[in-house]
Amino acid sequence: MIYKEINIEVESSLGSSKIYFGNDALQDFSTIVEIERYSNVLVLSDSNVETLCLDKFLKKVKLEDVHKFIVPSGDVAKATEFLEKIWAKLLDINADRKSLVINLGGGAIGDLGGFAASTYMRGIDFVNVPTTLLAQVDASIGGKVAINFSKIKNLVGSFSQPKAVFVDVGFLETLPERDFRSGLAEVLKHGLIKSSDHFHELLKLDFSDYEPKDLLNLVYNSCLIKSAVVSLDEKESGHRKILNFGHTVGHAVESISQSTKKPLLHGEAVVLGMIVEAKMSAILGKISDSYFSIILDAVAVLGFESKLNFECEQNKIFELIKHDKKNYGSEIKWTLLEGIGAASYDQKVDNDVLEEALKFILI
Numbered sequence: 001m002i003y004k005e006i007n008i009e010v011e012s013s014l015g016s017s018k019i020y021f022g023n024d025a026l027q028d029f030s031t032i033v034e035i036e037r038y039s040n041v042l043v044l045s046d047s048n049v050e051t052l053c054l055d056k057f058l059k060k061v062k063l064e065d066v067h068k069f070i071v072p073s074g075d076v077a078k079a080t081e082f083l084e085k086i087w088a089k090l091l092d093i094n095a096d097r098k099s100l101v102i103n104l105g106g107g108a109i110g111d112l113g114g115f116a117a118s119t120y121m122r123g124i125d126f127v128n129v130p131t132t133l134l135a136q137v138d139a140s141i142g143g144k145v146a147i148n149f150s151k152i153k154n155l156v157g158s159f160s161q162p163k164a165v166f167v168d169v170g171f172l173e174t175l176p177e178r179d180f181r182s183g184l185a186e187v188l189k190h191g192l193i194k195s196s197d198h199f200h201e202l203l204k205l206d207f208s209d210y211e212p213k214d215l216l217n218l219v220y221n222s223c224l225i226k227s228a229v230v231s232l233d234e235k236e237s238g239h240r241k242i243l244n245f246g247h248t249v250g251h252a253v254e255s256i257s258q259s260t261k262k263p264l265l266h267g268e269a270v271v272l273g274m275i276v277e278a279k280m281s282a283i284l285g286k287i288s289d290s291y292f293s294i295i296l297d298a299v300a301v302l303g304f305e306s307k308l309n310f311e312c313e314q315n316k317i318f319e320l321i322k323h324d325k326k327n328y329g330s331e332i333k334w335t336l337l338e339g340i341g342a343a344s345y346d347q348k349v350d351n352d353v354l355e356e357a358l359k360f361i362l363i
C-alpha cells in the first residue's frame with residue numbers, strides 16, 4: 001500500500017500554510033506544530049467525531065494533556081451560540097495569545113473553530129485535522145472561516161489560514177455513506193472547473209466497493225487543485241471565485257432546506273447548484289448540450305439526486321441569491337463553465353436564463 005507524503009504550500013499574505021498528506025501525516029504532528037511553544041491547547045470536535053476519532057487522534061499524535069470542547073454535529077454548531085461557548089472555554093482555560101486550537105472534524109468544525117480562533121484575542125493559531133471527505137478535499141484548505149447567521153450560510157466570517165492541515169484518509173473509515181457522497185460533490189466541482197483528468201478519474205472509482213486508501217489519489221489531486229487556486233488569490237478578488245461554482249444556487253437551496261424534513265447536506269446542495277449553473281452555461285452557449293448531459297450522467301453515477309427533495313418557489317431561491325457574498329450591490333455575479341475543466345467568474349446573467357435553468361431542479 002503506497003501512501004503519499006507530500007507537503008502542499010498555500011502561499012498566504014498572512015504566512016504560509018502546509019498540508020501534510022498520507023497515512024503518516026500525523027506522525028510528526030507535535031514537532032511540525034511545535035506544540036511545546038503553546039501555553040494552552042484546545043481540541044475542538046463534534047459529538048460524532050468525539051466518539052469515532054478523538055481517541056484515535058490523541059493516540060496518533062501522542063497528546064495527553066489537552067483541553068477538549070465538544071459541540072453538536074453538523075451546521076447547527078456554526079452559530080453565535082457555539083462561537084460564544086468556545087470563546088468562554090478559551091477564557092476559562094486561561095488561553096492567551098500563545099494558545100492553539102486544533103479543529104478535529106468536518107467542515108463545520110473547521111469553519112467554527114477557525115473563526116473562533118481567528119477572533120479570540122485578535123487571533124490565535126489553529127490547525128485543521130479534517131475527518132470528512134468534504135473537509136479533506138476542500139473545507140480545511142484555504143483559510144475561509146465562518147458561521148451562519150440569520151439563516152444565511154457563512155454570513156459572518158473571515159479569512160484566516162490554519163498553521164497547518166493534516167490529511168489522513170484513515171479517518172474516512174467511519175464516515176457514513178451520505179456524508180462521504182457529500183464530499184464527492186466538491187471533488188466533482190474541482191474536476192469540472194479545473195481538470196478534465198480529475199473529472200474522469202473520479203468517475204472511474206467503484207463506489208460500491210472502496211476503501212479509504214483507494215481515494216488517496218483523488219483526495220490528493222483535489223487538495224492540489226484547491227491549494228493552487230487559493231495560492232493564486234487568497235482573498236478571492238479574482239481567480240479563487242471559480243471555486244464558487246455551484247455555490248450561488250447551492251447555498252440558497254441548502255439554507256432553504258434546513259427548515260424541511262430532510263435538510264440537504266452541503267455537497268448535495270452544491271450538486272443541485274452545479275446542475276443549475278452548468279445549465280446556465282449551456283443556455284449561454286459556453287458549454288455544449290452534450291457536455292451538460294455528461295455532467296448530469298456523472299451526477300447520477302455518483303448517486304446524487306438531480307432534483308430538490310422539497311417543493312420550493314423560485315422566488316425564495318432568488319431572495320437568498322440576492323444576499324450572496326459574491327454580489328456587488330444588486331448585481332449577481334456567477335461562476336460558469338467554459339468547457340471541460342475550465343470556468344469563468346464574475347459573469348452577469350439575465351434572470352430569464354436563471355429561471356429556465358432553475359426549472360431543472362424544481363419538483
Ligand SMILES: NC(=O)c1ccc[n+]([C@@H]2O[C@H](COP(=O)([O-])OP(=O)(O)OC[C@H]3O[C@@H](n4cnc5c(N)ncnc54)[C@H](O)[C@@H]3O)[C@@H](O)[C@H]2O)c1
Binds near residue numbers: 052053074132139
Ligand atoms: N471553509 C471552506 O472553504 C468550506 C468549503 C466547503 C464547505 N465548507 C463548510 O463545511 C461544512 C460541511 O462540511 P462536512 O460535510 O465535513 O460537514 P460536517 O462537519 O457537518 O460533518 C458531516 C458529518 O460527519 C460527521 N463526521 C465527521 N467526521 C467523521 C468521521 N470520520 N466518521 C464519522 N462521522 C464523521 C460529523 O459529525 C457530521 O455529522 C459546511 O458548513 C460548509 O459550509 C467550508
Ligand SMILES: [Zn+2]
Binds near residue numbers: 186
Ligand atoms: Zn462547498
